[in-house]
Amino acid sequence: MNPTDHVVPGFEAAGIAAGIKKSGALDLALIASRTPCRAAATFTKNAFSAAPVMYDKQVLAINPEGIHAVIINSGCANACTGAPGDANARRTAEAVEQALGAGDHAVFVMSTGVIGVQLPMDALLGGAPTAVAALRADGWSDAAQAIMTTDTRPKLFSRTVEMGGRAVHFTGISKGAGMIHPNMATMLSTIATDAAISQPLLQRALSTAVNQSYNRISVDGDTSTNDTVLLLANGAAGNPEITDPASGEYARFVETLTAISIDLAQAIVRDGEGATKFVTITVNGAQSDEEAHAVANTIATSPLVKTAFFGGDANWGRFVAAAGRSGATIDQRRCSIYICGGANAGERTPELQLVAGGAPLDYSEARATELFQLPELDVRMELALGPGSATVWTTDLSYDYVKINGDYRT
Amino acid sequence: MNPTDHVVPGFEAAGIAAGIKKSGALDLALIASRTPCRAAATFTKNAFSAAPVMYDKQVLAINPEGIHAVIINSGCANACTGAPGDANARRTAEAVEQALGAGDHAVFVMSTGVIGVQLPMDALLGGAPTAVAALRADGWSDAAQAIMTTDTRPKLFSRTVEMGGRAVHFTGISKGAGMIHPNMATMLSTIATDAAISQPLLQRALSTAVNQSYNRISVDGDTSTNDTVLLLANGAAGNPEITDPASGEYARFVETLTAISIDLAQAIVRDGEGATKFVTITVNGAQSDEEAHAVANTIATSPLVKTAFFGGDANWGRFVAAAGRSGATIDQRRCSIYICGGANAGERTPELQLVAGGAPLDYSEARATELFQLPELDVRMELALGPGSATVWTTDLSYDYVKINGDYRT
Incomplete structure (x- = not known):
């Protein structure tokens, strides 16, 4: 993709x-x-929230319609750093505000990297004006690289949609691949758009999109202290401001925002630590969407399921064991399981049903193994109890995951 | 230990x-x-309960004071087997009742092994009278071996306590080490005692003991479809029947039962799939015991924490990240973390404090690494919020865990 493909009018990176x-x-x-910009954000629910997360929550509460920038450092998470960490997050934001000539509470801060270590403030304070001087409309690729920790590749996506006769742009970056010592990796994402949209609808749209994207991925089930998704909208597209949640424009805004969020979130899973597989798990027929999500998520985070994916082993007993402890209502005699290969990659194989009525069918074990050994696998569980559905994306659990996270010294 | 050390009067194995x-x-x-015997039991809460679990629940409800035996097979879990599986569990019990000359609903059935496959009923029906003919007072060691699947060693413990001037015996066996294809391993345990105790108190004592033992261990966070703990009491010790939950005898019964349950449960962790470490995680100062358990359990099941144990890496940031997503109330500025080596093995090292007030102390990284590389490690997190405490026992997550569960074909 050409650098000029990642441009949002009025934004520089x-x-x-x-x-x-x-x-x-x-x-x-x-x-x-x-x-x-108007800003919206979602933050980690971890009780050990890092200093930048706590600072950003204040900024969003104080000045949700007057944001000019976000500064993001990798290499140090500024988490578990006490009162000095709080002050360092604030001083970093203030240095950028000064370099930009912006007012107070106009800059968000994000950090990712080692935990329990203070930010090297000389580097941050010296870097702020240098970064401001380096801002360019086509600088997104550099920004995407600068936020990487254990990521093996940058994650940068753009989408365009027409609204009120104007082209509205979205460009987003994300990072996160698991965690590695000395870095505690973090899921960070920033999305910029030139749409004109009210701030309450911006937050509502982001919450909807995050719930269908970032909240549907799992590499290892751990939630970091720094996870943040930030959405900035500067209104430069000149579309009539979106103010009605029942309007077609709002629906299109949410749809496009959700699509780019899924692009960014799936890229994190595909770059998961040690991942050799990309697996889509869909649960239908639960009593509610929440219960479907609980079942899909419990399957996606089970070490036994994930090692079976790594081994290319069609061991569906592990799916049902995980589903059964998810807390969702299940009638095991109604449960069916189907698998197919490559649907997400656009090369969908014919589906193979493994289980009907909670008991195994007389399927071809060789064919099931073939499907499990594909790099992209879809698993579908039908509970036949109600209208609830959910899809999550996950990886396998490989030797390399253990190596990256346990044996880092070698 | 001598085989005669594992004898409970009136019981044969x-x-x-x-x-x-x-x-x-x-x-x-x-x-x-x-x-x-009077019987008490606790069963898996998995919604995909196996046929023997569902059968045993019926037996316990119908005949809780008239139990004569439990038959346990390894090699096939009789889980996800539909109506034929239900009938096979019942036929197995009936074959043992017939061979023993016992009445209806006098025999429990447990199964562990491959999921989604019917029991080989010729082997079960032929084996029942052979097993009855092989019963011996000192046959416990054979029984402990016969229930192994991926276990590398049998788990057999005995305890004796005096009550009302009579020696009261407890002997128990357990199995479980994780799961492996084609076996879905299961945590099964049977404990026999010659104590005279009322059936309601027997169940109450078992629930208390299980909550402090089997419910405090984690190898991989997965709950099987077959988990069962069974307690049989035949009253042969001749002690005055325990009927008062406020009595000293009941307290001693619970204490001894809890001790043997911890022996059996810890033996499962020590034999965990691929385990190279035995880790004790204690959380104090939570708002309640339940919240302390949630924090300890979330740390114990985090893949990032477990790979850090495997790597001998004192990466306490992973402890706080796990604690912070446990759902328990936490004030990060009050949190302290301590580690020491070998306490459970009786060779406790001096304690090393890593974190105070949610921020790192200036501890020796070399000393922390030394402690993390010991085969037995204790981690203590102090939340300083309330009276809640909990201890759980767990293992590391090693290459061998992935190999056993993913790469079984090589």
């Missing part, structure tokens, strides 16, 4: 090497808008 | 090779009492 990472790699990203 | 396992290994265990 940069990624620089500020000296936070000892390797000298890019480690400081800045995304900024000349005009003030 | 056997373990035979009935031909269920293709390897020819012992695969059918029988534990029987000449006189009727």
Whole structure:
């Protein structure tokens, strides 16, 4: 993709090497808008929220319609850092506000990397004006690289949709692949759009999109202290402002935002630590969407299920054992299981039914093994109890996951 | 230990090779009492409960004071087997009742092994009278071997306590090490005692003991379809019957039962699939025991924590990240973390504090690594919020866990 494909009018981005990472790699990203943005965000629910998460919650509460930028560092998470960590998050934001000539509470801060270590403030304070000087309309690719920790590739997507006769742009970056010492990796994402939309609807749209994307992925079931998704809208597209949640424009906004969020979230799973497989798990027929999500998520996070994916072993008994402990209502005599290969990659194989009425069918074990050994696998469980559905995306659990997370010294 | 050390008056045990396992290994265990027993049991809460679990619940409801035996097969779990599986569980029990000359609903059935496959009924029906003929007072060791699947060693413990001037005996066996294809391993345990105790107190004592033992262990966070703990009491000790839950005798009964249950449960963790470490996680100062248990259990099941144990890496950031997503109330600025080595093995090292007030202390990283590389590690998290405490026992997540569960074909 051409760099000019990732442009949102009025936004600029940069990624620089500020000296936070000892390797000298890019480690400081800045995304900024000349005009003030409306902002929406979702944050980790972890009780050990990092200092930047707590700072950003304040900024969003105080100034939700006057945001000019977000500064994101990799190499240090500023988590479990006490009162000095709180002050460092604030000082970082203030340095960017000064360099941009913006007012107070106009800049968000995100951090990812080692936990329990203070930010190297010389690098941050020196880096802020350098990053401002490096801002370019086509700087998104550098920004996407600067937020990587254990990620093996940058994650950058754009989408365009027409609204009120104007082209509305979305560009987003994300990072996250699991966790690795000394880095506690984090799921961070920033999406910029030039749409004109009211701030309450911006937050509502983001919550809807996050619930269908970032909340549907699992690499290892762990939630970091820093997880943040930020959405900035500067209104530069000139479309009539979206203010009605029942309007077709709002529906299209949510649809496009959800699509780019799924792009960004799936890219995190595909780059999961040690991942050799991309697995889509769909549960239908639950009593509610929440129960369907509980079943799909319990299957997706089960170490036994994930090692079976790694081994290419069609061991569906592990699916039912995981589903059965999810807390959802299940009548085992109604449960059916189907698998197929490659649907998400667009090369869907014929479906193979393994289980009907809670008991195994006389299927071809060789064919089931073939499907399980494909790099993309779809699993579908039908509970036949109600209208609830959910889909989650996950990876396998491989030797390399253990190596990356346990044996990092070698 | 001498075989005669594992004897409970009035009970006999056997373990035979009935031909269920293709390897020819012992695969059918029988534990029987000449006189009727009072019985208590706890069962898996998995919604995909196996046929023997559903059958045993009926037996316990119908005849809780007239039980003569439990028959346990390995090599086939009789789970996800539909109506034929239900009938096979019942026919197995009836075959044992006939061979023992016992009445209806006098025999429990347990199964562990491959899921989604019907029991080989010729082997079960032929094996029942053979097992009855093999019953011996000192047959517990054979029984402990016959219930093994992926276990690398049998789990057999005995305890004696004096009550009302009479020696009261407890002998128990357990199995379970994780899961492996084609076996879905299961946590099964049977404990026999010659105590005289009322059936309601027997069930109450078992629930208390299970909550402090089997419910405090985790190998991989998965709950099987077959988990069962059975307690049989035949009253042969001749102690005055325990009928008062406020009595000293009841307290001693619970204490001894809890101790043997912890022996049996910890033996399962020590034999966990691929385990190289035994880790004790204690959480104090939570708002309630339930919240302390939630925190300890979330730490114990986190893949990131478990790979850090495997790598001998003192990565306490993973403890706080797991604790923070447990759902328990936490004030991160009050949290402290301590580690020490070998306490459970009786060779406790001095304690090392890593975290105070939610931020790292200036501890020796080399010393922390030394402690993390010991085969037995204790982790203690102090939340400083309330009186709630809990301890759980767990293992690391190793290459061998992935190999056993994913790469079984090589």
